[in-house]
Amino acid sequence: MEQTTKSVNTKAIDFRYLLKYSGYFAFFIVALFFAIQSSTFLTPKNIINLLVQSSPLGIVACGMASVLIGGGNHVIRGGIDLSLGNNLALNVAVTAVLINGGSSFIAAFGIAFLCSVLIGIINAFAIVKLKIIPLLGTLSMMYLLQGIILLVSNNKVVSVNDPILIFIANNAFIGLPIPIWIFTFVGLIFYVVHHQSVFGNWVYAVGGNPLAARTAGINVSKALTLTYVMAAITAAIASILVTARLSGSVPGVGDIMLLDIMLAGLMSAIFSRLSVPNIPGAILSAIFVGMLSNGFTLINVPTYWVYAIKGALILAAVSITTAQQRRMIRNV
């Protein structure tokens, strides 16, 4: 009798152990497919290229994930920051315009960075103090930023030629380009903050049940405020990489990035056993999105099709994982 229960138990544990990684399986299957289809996909050069391409998205995805963690998973009242895309674009525009106006990179980026932090604080104020639902508060911030970007950049391409930006775009450190180092650095900080620190536990608690968190003595307002400010800061950091890669500011960057940022943030849940947003998941999702664009270009899929396949694959990955996770949670 004892033996049978024991064997059932081990089986269940094995099962869970595998399912815990189903998100990763989806990731590897897609990578494998590209590797088989294209001989250049798995070359170190292409992998580095892919990582460089996905680093701005990955950095902002960390910020989005922290907002999603702190805001909880309610569809309408849950945490979300729609202003992140345009926050990034504003930074790009401000930096580019100021550098063209003659200021140094440090000064220009410093001002842009302060703008970002201010945006984060205003978002947090609206959501925490005024109790506007995040979706709506950050939506109006998005409108506001769209206008400010038009004013700042005059709706034109502003190209910059700054030595520091050129250095970031073109140089490598121990074999890896600078953007990847920045990506790694930001990713590590967010990982430690959210998954290895007390603050991270607070944020998860606030997202899970704000009332319970408050009763347990957590400063809910402070935790929420910090997530929005941190998200805004990621947008500022990612803006350096975008400015460096585009060597300037291009109108409409923010609106294009927004959907990908949302996607990477929300998709992070498939890399988690309990289906909650998390930082490693956000980073992997960003790389996943980048991998799809990169891979489809390599195997010569017409660009019209790329978004359709991207959407379908993402749906497939998410549905398989969610279905399995649900089965597993029921087992627990």
Place this chain on the structure above:
Amino acid sequence: MSKPIMKTTVQTGNWVKNGVDVTRYTTVIALIGVTILFSLISPSFFTATNIANIFSQSAILALVAIGLCFVVASGGIDLSVAVSFDLGAMTAIMALQAGMGWIPAILLGLLAGAIIGLFNGFFVVKLNITPFLVTLATLFIGESVQKIFTKGGEPIFLTGMDEMYKFLGRGSALLIYTADGGRIDFKFSIILAVVLAAVAYFILTRTIFGRQLFALGSQKEASYLSGVPVKRYTVYAFVLSGVICAFAGMVGSSVLAAYTPLSGRYYLMDAIGAVFIGSTLNRQGQANISGTLIGVLFFGVLANGLNLVGINFYWQSVARGLLIFLILGLNSYISQKS
């Protein structure tokens, strides 16, 4: 048994007068305030001609927002309204081009919307994925499908469009020529929007389906346990949203006499804004048709008024964001005070 809770006038300070909660009407007051302001600045704002313009321009956004209302009422969100809008228009225009009459063309367009709604509903209900992610993926897929069908995004122009189809967006419901040569043109699309709003209002507030939709929007578990067919109704909400937005797309294509790919995205954020601004007018913060229409009108008045006052296009977006922010902030500030 406790006393029946018939007339619980919520005494929340001076703001409640005769049971009417003034705090909720910040948006209405702001709408009236903005209208008065524009009328004072620009003499051509508060004229019959211009008011007809505002209503006609808002009709399409109103249709999209009404569609979105159903999904938001059920506690979800639908980012694929943009795609329903586009694919509805595309299907109908292609059907017309193939020589079909206006009725089958419109039906096909509606069918396209319904399919998108079913697709969303399937993934949300059967696989329990968050509606945000599902409809985002649908948005990606749908935009790609449009590019495939239009060779990368070329508009399809319709020469010699069916008269009835043209009437959807371009026909006038009430056309008055004033003595001094002015033209007051209330478009037929206003009537479409008003009728649809009335029907949607009736469905949401007066039918069992509508009430249960709100119930599952606010308490999914509780409504499931009390016998609401949660899954079926969620799918219905998505299908309704798809169909109505597809219809909005057809009206839009009729106005332009062409189908322009990826034009639905333009309405997406405004529709979300309108529905959620509207939800501040409701005591429980639920999506509702009358509030949504006020939100839509607010967007319409702002766009039109800022143009007439002569404010730079770049400043318009700033002004819009700032105003929405202020209204929402004021709204929650007042309601927290009381």
